[in-house]
Amino acid sequence: MLSSRQQVERDCQRREPDQIDQRQQKLRQCCVLFDFSEPLNDLKYKEIKRCALQEIVEHLNNQSNVITEPIYPEAFNMVATNLFRTLPPSSNPNGAEFDPEEDEPTLEVSWPHLQFVYELFLRFLESPDFQPNVAKRYIDHSFILNLLELFDSEDPRERDFLKTVLHRVYGKFLGLRAFIRKQINNIFYKFIYETEHHNGIAELLEILGSIINGFALPLKEEHKQFLLKVLLPLHKVKSLSVYHPQLAYCVVQFLEKDASLTQPVIKCLLKFWPKTHSPKEVMFLNELEEILDVIEPAEFQKVMEPLFRQIAKCVSSPHFQVAERALYYWNNDYIMSLISENSKVIMPIMFPALYSNSKSHWNKTIHGLIYNAIKLFMEMNQLLFDECHRKYQAEQETEQEKLAQRDALWQQMEDLAARNNCV
Template sequence: MAISRKRKADELLSSPAAVNCAPPSPDFFRSLPPRLQEQDNLDYFEAFHVKRRNVMKSPFQDTEWHRLQLDYQLLTDFVTDPRCSISFSRPVILKMLSLFESEDERERVALATLLKGIYDRFPEHRVFIRKSVYDIFYQFNCSSHSKHNGIPVLLTFLKNIVEERESVCLEDEFRVFLLRSLIPLYKSKWLVMFYPYLRNCIAEFIVKDRKIADSIMQGMLRYWPKQGSSREYFFLDAAECFLVEAKLSTDFSSSVVGLLEKIAGCLKSLQFNVAEKALSLLDVNGGLGILIKKNFKFILQIVYSGLKEVAAKHWRPKTKELALKISTALKAIDPVFYDNCYIASLFCEEDEAGMEWMALAREERWTQLEGMAAAKKEWSGLSTNFRQELCG
């Protein structure tokens, strides 16, 4: 099949008519079939299992794929062959982008390959292609009730574009798109479908320009889910990746302090996946080990209370064992300061217990006063009635 396809492409390219035109493909002008109802009814909300990667149990298989595959491969050969100087109109590119909503994953991969070939071959279309892709993400953020199957491959496409750029600093176009479109994707209920691609794409932005890391972390804090949600797992995973790529040493901005406070809160989560992920971020042998060792005192003051609580009260034995292991490794860095944090936590617990006792005593005293007032009011009423009877 591959030999005949290559021979067909060579014959078409060798003809005089193939110098300035491409073979018309009806696939660019067909309408996609309606989405399957059972796929739209799948539950991607916060309770969805965070470790599940294969979302679709039975991926959709287009019965016409064998014919479509030949068309895509033939057109890709025309785009990548230097002997052919073809041109694409903007309506054709827009129609091709609309096909990324196809349910067949093979077609989406073929479209991504073709789009990348057009982007590399024709510089005059690059700005238009980027803005068209941006528009897809903007529309998806505005209509989060419906999913878009092409988000993962489009994120990979953008990651490759940023990776291939020679300039270290990003242009304003990429910065605006990152902050206004990519970061808000973390609030989507379909996050489980594309979050690894989203994390890798944003990490590539940080590699190109580490100054933008602070703005990214501020955006993460803005869309951070409520405590106790399994979606916190995605945010912890992304925070680890971004902190590693940013290569922070000692300069901690308010956004990094906010992330550390969120990590400390996630340690107390009843979702064991979230709690164990937060514990793994504090591992001195992990990706953030260098950051933890250089800023040990600052970080331990923020996370110690949560670390102590999960080691003593968590419902899962394996999570408690992991917390004890992390605590032992942290104590080995600076035992004296670790003991000081322990003593300070005892004083805080005593203060909290004292305040709780005072609150209970105050509430009991108010109850007594209310009872005395009610009894006095009742006796006054009886006295008034007795006087009226005597006078009568």
């Protein structure tokens, strides 16, 4: 049994073009794996392999007609040998939750080689000489499953390459598209309902954003169910902040394709609305504004009452960033046009929250934003505004009377108890 060092030396020394094509020989040479956990071991031979990989990448970039049929098995074997591996366990499986804004990711130690393997694979897939009909013998279900497992890598550089690779594979292999979507679904299901941990959710959603954009109309029932049963429940997971921009993009893509999905989507968002997590509330408000930017007026009317009841709660939030984000809706011209067309429904819902917080909210910035919203309501429909104001004052007076009656009742009970004690 030859050691890794002996294999590299032997492969470097053999130059028999009559027996083995030099490209095939180099690909075989690159199947030798090294242990990068010991940085100083086999430095010379690690560099030889790195140079060989770089040479193949440059050859693919600069030469034409280099991908012949005998190259396919060698290339895919080399890619599989180097990439498909058991990922190390999470660097902090039971400790504090990973914060992508604060914590440094664990980088793959063998990246000096892996980077060139990924680049080679991409050049191979993107080459004008690439023949999917030949490659489909090697890019099968098993290959796709192994590729998807790598999305859980902690190294963002690897996940970025994987995102591009899978997108190219999806584009070139029509027969694998349904299988790829199904397996991504399975990853999401496991993430939502079992582990709540996966490093590649953002990248997988980014791929799906492009896939959804290409869906033909009318949407298949399978695709609608994917939105309702997979994408929307992703809003429940604690680590939403890691992948929320990509998730919101996917949701909006669906609504641009089929406006009839707006009502179930907004109802689901309201159902999952965070109760005690203010940063997550801000994310929901961001996504909701993106949805309102593309909503059809008829669909808006179906959801405006529960929607603005939630927005009224946000305006009343003691967390100023939540209140601020909700009040920024009044700076959106399209949302204001929808509110104006339906002011008879929306203004009575919003008025109590705006008026009470104009006097009671602790943050001065919020006071200014509320003043702006109230001013816009007055300009929108002065008569309705005055009616809302009168109704609000009447309700406040009624509430004060109830409080006074309650206080008087308590006072009577206290007096009665005091007299009984004296007896």
